[in-house]
Structure formats: structure tokens, C-alpha cells
Amino acid sequence: MSGHGVAMPRWRAAVVTVAGLIGLAAALVLSIEKYQLLVNPFYRPSCSVNEKVNCTAVMQSExxxxxxxxxxxxxxxxxxxxxxxxxxxxxxxxxxxWIWKGLSLGILAGLALVAWLAYQSIVVIEALCPYCMAVxxxxxxxxxxxxxxxxxxSPSR
Known part of the structure; x- marks a missing residue:
């Protein structure tokens, strides 16, 4: 596509694509597992392995x-x-x-959320979720x- 704007180098675009795919897959699995846990409190998510690797504890936390x-x-x-x-x-x-800057801001928001959730998971809940860690x-x-x-x-316009 020609015109104004900046093209991302292919290697960076490939990493963004793969990261987006992995993140989307993890979010989808987590969404399905959370739904299953909501409809059946005895459901054991695939990522609940033991006391420390325990998605159930993470998913049931506030x-x-x-x-x-x-x-x-x-x-x-x-x-x-x-x-x-x-x-x-x-x-x-x-x-x-502005697209690149918006993506950067979205990643910043995601990083802030991830940092908080990682702290909560490790220090407060004391359990890890493999899908969450992938995110x-x-x-x-x-x-x-x-x-x-x-x-x-990126240009400012």
C-alpha cells in the first residue's frame, strides 16, 4: 500500500503477528476455562496442575x-x-x-495491567496460571x- 505513513520492518511485523496470535489464543482459552468454571464450580481448568500452578485459584480471585x-x-x-x-x-x-502511537499506548496499558496481575498472582494469590504467564x-x-x-x-500525523 502506498501513500503516507510508515511501514514496519517485516521482522517486527512478524513478531507482532505471532505475539498477537499467541496472546489471542491464551485469552480465548482463559475465557473458555473461566466460563466452564462459572457454570460448573467443580470444573478443573486444564492449567490447574498443582497448588502453585493453579488457574482455578487465579480465576476465582477477585x-x-x-x-x-x-x-x-x-x-x-x-x-x-x-x-x-x-x-x-x-x-x-x-x-x-497515530496508529503506531495508539498501539504503543495500548501496549503500555496492557503492560501496566500485566505487571499488576503478575504481582497479584505471585505475591497475593500465590499461584501461577500458565496461560496468564504466556500473556x-x-x-x-x-x-x-x-x-x-x-x-x-513514526511521523506525528
Whole structure:
């Protein structure tokens, strides 16, 4: 696509695409597992392995619904956006600077949420959820890959 805007290098676009896909998959599994737990309190999520690797403890905590609905729903929306931008960037779409800056702000919000949730999971709940940890990792990777590009190379318009 020609015109104004900045094209993300292919390797960065590929990382954004893969991170978006992994994050979306983790959010989808978490959403399904949370639903199953809500309809059947005896359900054991696939990610509940022992006392410390225990999605049930994490999913049943009040921290798991920060805004009044399950946190994975935020991941479904956020990672769908990341995946869409990643695929379009991989195809050579040149986005205006505000898209890259908006993505950077979204990643910043995600990183703040991930930091808080990681602290809550490790220190307060004292249990880890493998799918949640996957989200933590891909969010950090997104920040490392998108921010240097978006904040230094994108035009202000």
C-alpha cells in the first residue's frame, strides 16, 4: 500500500503477528476455562496442575475480574487488534503515526495491567496460571518490539 505513513520492518511485523496470535489464543482459552468454571464450580481448568500452578485459584480471585467482567475479555479485544495490525503490517500496510502511537499506548496499558496481575498472582494469590504467564511474556515482547519502532520512527500525523 502506498501513500503516507510508515511501514514496519517485516521482522517486527512478524513478531507482532505471532505475539498477537499467541496472546489471542491464551485469552480465548482463559475465557473458555473461566466460563466452564462459572457454570460448573467443580470444573478443573486444564492449567490447574498443582497448588502453585493453579488457574482455578487465579480465576476465582477477585483480581480476575478487575473491571467487573473476566480479564481475558480484555485480551480478546486487545490481542485481536494487535493481530490485525501485525498481519496488515506484514502485508506492507503503511500506517500513519497515530496508529503506531495508539498501539504503543495500548501496549503500555496492557503492560501496566500485566505487571499488576503478575504481582497479584505471585505475591497475593500465590499461584501461577500458565496461560496468564504466556500473556505476560507476549505483552513484554510487544513492548520491546513495537516501542523502539513506533516512538522513534513514526511521523506525528
Amino acid at each position: 483480581q480476575s475480574a478487575l473491571l467487573g467482567f473476566p480479564n481475558p475479555y480484555l485480551g480478546l479485544i486487545g490481542f485481536a487488534i494487535v493481530l490485525t495490525i501485525g498481519v496488515a503490517a506484514l502485508a506492507g500496510t503503511r500506517f500513519p503515526g 505476560w511474556v507476549v505483552t513484554i515482547v510487544l513492548a520491546a518490539v513495537v516501542w523502539p519502532f513506533a516512538l522513534r520512527r
